[in-house]
Amino acid sequence: MLGELLKEKIFLSSPHMSEEGYEMEYIREAFESNWIAPLGKNVDEFENEICCMLDVKAAAALSSGTAAIHLALKAAGVNKGDIVFCSSLTFSATANPVIYQNAVPVFIDSDYETWNMSPSALEEAFIRYDRIGKRPKAVIVVHLYGLPSALDEIVYLCHKYQVPLIEDAAESLGSLYKGRYTGTFGDYGVFSFNGNKIITTSGGGMLVSNREERIRKVRFWATQARDPARHYEHSELGYNYRMSNVTAGIGRGQLKVLHDRVRQKQYINEFYRRELDGLPGLTFMPENRYNRPNYWLSCILLHGPVRSNDVFEALDEENIESRPIWKPMHLQPFYKGYDFVGEGVSERLFREGVCLPSDTKMTDEDLMRVVRKIRGLWR
Numbered sequence: 355m356l357g358e359l360l361k362e363k364i365f366l367s368s369p370h371m372s373e374e375g376y377e378m379e380y381i382r383e384a385f386e387s388n389w390i391a392p393l394g395k396n397v398d399e400f401e402n403e404i405c406c407m408l409d410v411k412a413a414a415a416l417s418s419g420t421a422a423i424h425l426a427l428k429a430a431g432v433n434k435g436d437i438v439f440c441s442s443l444t445f446s447a448t449a450n451p452v453i454y455q456n457a458v459p460v461f462i463d464s465d466y467e468t469w470n471m472s473p474s475a476l477e478e479a480f481i482r483y484d485r486i487g488k489r490p491k492a493v494i495v496v497h498l499y500g501l502p503s504a505l506d507e508i509v510y511l512c513h514k515y516q517v518p519l520i521e522d523a524a525e526s527l528g529s530l531y532k533g534r535y536t537g538t539f540g541d542y543g544v545f546s547f548n549g550n551k552i553i554t555t556s557g558g559g560m561l562v563s564n565r566e567e568r569i570r571k572v573r574f575w576a577t578q579a580r581d582p583a584r585h586y587e588h589s590e591l592g593y594n595y596r597m598s599n600v601t602a603g604i605g606r607g608q609l610k611v612l613h614d615r616v617r618q619k620q621y622i623n624e625f626y627r628r629e630l631d632g633l634p635g636l637t638f639m640p641e642n643r644y645n646r647p648n649y650w651l652s653c654i655l656l657h658g659p660v661r662s663n664d665v666f667e668a669l670d671e672e673n674i675e676s677r678p679i680w681k682p683m684h685l686q687p688f689y690k691g692y693d694f695v696g697e698g699v700s701e702r703l704f705r706e707g708v709c710l711p712s713d714t715k716m717t718d719e720d721l722m723r724v725v726r727k728i729r730g731l732w733r
């Protein structure tokens with residue numbers, strides 16, 4: 355009995371610092387130079403390193419991914435009463451900043467091919483709103499669990515209607531779509547370094563864009579919008595949204611091991627695919643030949659006889675963390691008054707989906723513990 359209770363916990367996705375101790379090096383440097391805050395070399399270099407890796411012109415290191423989405427909306431000119439088309443199947447942090455700007459979200463359904471924003475639902479939304487003389491001020495597309503969206507189609511539609519595209523790539527740092535990193539296709543790309551993301555700074559975010567002038571403006575807003583003057587002069591509303599120099603040091607160290615983490619996440623995904631193959635009514639997240647996801651979380655769908663709830667309960671018993679697919683925003687009580695365009699795809703993904711433990715510190719033995727417990731449900 356006691357043995358059962360004390361089974362070692364397996365996490366969904368927990369922080370994984372480099373074995374080499376890169377993060378501590380950068381933190382030590384910050385301490386030794388007393389550049390604890392504000393800003394400093396680690397922040398500048400972290401921004402540069404992200405720009406280099408992604409091949410984008412400019413980046414602003416911020417206090418969170420949510421702050422990055424908020425300032426992306428501001429940079430795109432979204433204001434009171436404006437419409438924003440937004441993926442429905444996502445974490446609430448994608449949509450909440452639309453409300454911070456007093457704008458109006460319209461939620462767009464997913465498709466089965468990508469689990470992300472359906473290009474045909476997006477097109478339908480454009481047409482429907484065009485008919486009543488309205489055009490959104492921005493589109494926010496999410497790359498859920500590291501799976502790239504149908505970017506060609508979505509970028510095409512945004513160009514056609516001349517609407518800025520914001521990519522919420524909070525979960526997809528290191529994912530490639532046709533050989534290019536997600537977060538670099540839209541006018542703005544957003545990353546998160548929250549504790550459970552593929553790399554973490556303990557908390558933080560990054561906004562990237564090829565529009566350098568917009569990123570300069572974002573840095574201005576993020577540091578309380580101080581006009582140039584000896585005293586404190588403000589002609590615009592400001593925020594305290596910058597990343598600290600200590601935090602950025604963790605980020606620089608983590609960025610060095612990003613590709614190792616992607617490789618390990620892919621290994622985990624392949625392990626599950628191999629070991630759970632053939633179980634009736636169990637299917638995996640989609641794979642498209644032009645994508646190389648970062649496999650942040652490995653997810654499955656259960657169409658019966660075994661249900662998602664059976665899996666959650668079985669894994670709970672073993673002290674193994676799992677969780678449902680995001681509950682779509684158009685089904686959230688807070689967002690129930692807003693429009694939705696689609697046909698229930700995201701709802702079904704929510705109902706049938708399970709995110710399996712995808713922690714990069716898991717051993718093969720840990721993975722087998724998960725697999726055995728799941729397989730047991732078919733006996």
Ligand SMILES: *Cc1c(COP(=O)(O)O)cnc(C)c1O
Nearest residue numbers: 418419420445447448524546548
């Ligand atoms: C984590 C996450 C965010 C928010 O990032 P924070 O750094 O936690 O503010 C936004 N969107 C998605 C899809 C996320 O997974």
